[in-house]
Amino acid sequence: MEIISVHEAERPRPGRPHQSMQIVEDRLMKKERKSTEEKLLLAARRLFCRAGIHATGITRILEEAGVARASLYAHYGSKENxxxxxxxxxxxxxxxxxxxxxxxxxxxxxxxxxxxxxxxxxxxxxxxxxxxxxxxxxxxxxxxxxxxxxxxxxxxxxxxxxxxxxxxxxxxxxxxxxxxxxxxxxxxxxxxxxxxxxxxxxxxxxxxxxxxxxxxxxxxxxxxx
CATH class of the missing domain: 1.10.357.10 (Tetracycline Repressor, domain 2)
Known part of the structure; x- marks a missing residue:
């Protein structure tokens, strides 16, 4: 039976993604998604209360949040949501x-x-x-x-x-x-x-x-x- 040391088990093997690296990447992606959602949410809340819901268009929300239009539809789908x-x-x-x-x-x-x-x-x-x-x-x-x-x-x-x-x-x-x-x-x-x-x-x-x-x-x- 092949014996693998702890260090060898932790090293990435050829052709296989390192598990811990994948976890880190997943967490970063999740954090980035959350950050984008929070930016949209905070920007929308500020503008809805300060300028009014009807007076606040999607473009203005995107400018305030500093995110792309696709992000809004990806996370919320619409201004109503x-x-x-x-x-x-x-x-x-x-x-x-x-x-x-x-x-x-x-x-x-x-x-x-x-x-x-x-x-x-x-x-x-x-x-x-x-x-x-x-x-x-x-x-x-x-x-x-x-x-x-x-x-x-x-x-x-x-x-x-x-x-x-x-x-x-x-x-x-x-x-x-x-x-x-x-x-x-x-x-x-x-x-x-x-x-x-x-x-x-x-x-x-x-x-x-x-x-x-x-x-x-x-x-x-x-x-x-």
């Missing part, structure tokens, strides 16, 4: 907040709710903040553009459900009403920050949220705050 991917990215930011960032805070559910407004303030302060893509898309599209409203609405429902869970953990006697109030504060802060370009809107909304939570504590006594 790219918009859906932007929706996914926006939703994942919110899911990350509710599923990872807030649960890791060592504080009460009430304080976690208020911490959400701190996350909003950091988001508003970013240079590439031009509002929420869901709100912008629904406001920009015609009333008969059902798919935009359906997708944006479905994601909004998932985000509100997470907020309702957090409110329920805080001991609210009427979690649905408290959630609706907080939802209005969050969405109002987003629009205000977009219009004024001032992240301070999140702080004002946080103060209002404190009032809502304070009223929540008064609710069992039917007190009006």
């Amino acid at each position: 790219l918009l859906k991917a932007v929706f996914d990215t926006e939703a994942n930011m919110w899911f990350h907040w509710f599923d990872l960032d807030l649960p890791h805070l060592k504080c009460s559910p009430r304080e976690r709710i208020l911490a959400l407004f701190d996350l909003l303030e950091k988001w508003f302060a970013k240079e590439d903040f031009f509002g929420c893509v869901f709100i912008n898309a629904v406001a920009e599209h015609e009333k008969d553009s059902r798919w935009v409203k359906d997708v944006a609405g479905a994601y909004r429902d998932q985000i509100i459900d997470r907020l309702r869970t957090l409110v329920g953990e805080s001991g609210a006697t009427d979690p649905d009403m408290v959630t609706q109030k907080l939802g209005l504060l969050i969405e109002g802060a987003i629009v205000t920050a977009m219009v004024t370009q001032n992240s301070h809107a999140a702080y004002i909304a946080r103060l209002a949220a404190e009032d809502v939570l304070r009223c929540m504590e008064c609710a069992p006594h039917r007190a009006r705050c």
